[in-house]
């Protein structure tokens with residue numbers, strides 16, 4: 001990538017996300033086969049798993065090792081509240097094991113393993129250190145350790161998302177998608193058949209996509225098989241958005257959960273614009289990946305009013321789409337603002353990502369036309 005200034009950050013971020021994906025695959029396989037108690041309910045009733053905490057711990061630990069001790073700023077989704085309750089000691093034990101097993105393999109990813117296994121308190125420290133609120137100045141890493149937790153526990157799509165913001169702008173975006181089929185149109189095909197992604201033969205599924213602002217290039221690497229080392233650039237191929245601009249041929253994505261996006265409003269917009277295909281419903285930021293890779297043309301997200309979108313759910317994915325040639329704005333057509341802390345403040349109604357400006361203008365126009373008559 002051209003921009004020397006951030007090349008080390010990008011390189012390390014990609015390696016760390018590969019490592020995190022490998023951890024997630026192990027945890028997912030384990031609990032899908034044993035249906036164990038690795039899933040707990042958070043106070044807000046969303047699901048959080050051993051993988052969320054473990055990924056946050058390894059990313060935080062690695063970034064701190066490479067980029068400067070306790071001083072780096074990381075904005076991330078998880079805290080240690082549940083994990084430090086007395087009844088959670090077995091859960092903490094599982095996190096400690098998962099983290100240490102994963103870090104022991106760091107050299108395979110071109111990273112340096114710790115001299116000895118990390119203690120529970122070092123791991124809790126690493127997790128709770130990610131309590132930055134971001135903001136308009138300085139560098140902030142932004143992490144969603146397991147985005148699409150529901151997809152993760154169902155054996156479906158999820159993502160590990162790591163971005164770096166510098167002075168309010170997203171500069172680096174890395175998205176690990178362990179269940180993303182590598183073949184063209186794989187997501188479409190498997191989603192339509194309602195297949196659990198784990199049934200896809202390994203070697204045909206899982207990738208890391210990454211980019212740096214201003215390069216106009218987005219790269220995709222397959223995940224590493226367990227006996228291989230990551231050799232940069234590890235068979236990276238360039239990906240680009242689709243060139244389809246005819247609504248009749250376009251595919252649009254939306255969240256699986258209707259609590260996260262108003263499906264009927266999106267259907268109204270789709271109808272107004274002349275989209276004909278069924279929506280592609282996908283968990284997590286894999287929707288951005290599908291646009292960046294040209295497998296879908298449009299992503300619409302209309303959260304209920306009052307819900308505030310968080311930067312870690314979007315930063316990496318938005319940059320991937322933009323650098324792959326696409327357009328992402330709020331539903332009023334304005335750019336997303338990542339400089340205001342942990343929320344996308346001032347977001348107008350929803351988020352629209354498109355492969356190109358023509359479709360984007362049509363969608364924004366249809367949102368305006370439909371809004372008045374809707375009760376969002």
Ligand SMILES: Nc1ncnc2c1ncn2[C@@H]1O[C@H](COP(=O)(O)O)[C@@H](OP(=O)(O)O)[C@H]1O
Nearest residue numbers: 146147148149150255259260283284303307313
């Ligand atoms: N009411 C709501 N409206 C919109 N997004 C929500 C929401 N509640 C949770 N989310 C976010 O939606 C993300 C999942 O996105 P999607 O619906 O596209 O799969 C969740 O990420 P996590 O799974 O990391 O918690 C969560 O941050």
Ligand SMILES: [Mg+2]
Nearest residue numbers: 144147148313
């Ligand atoms: Mg998320």
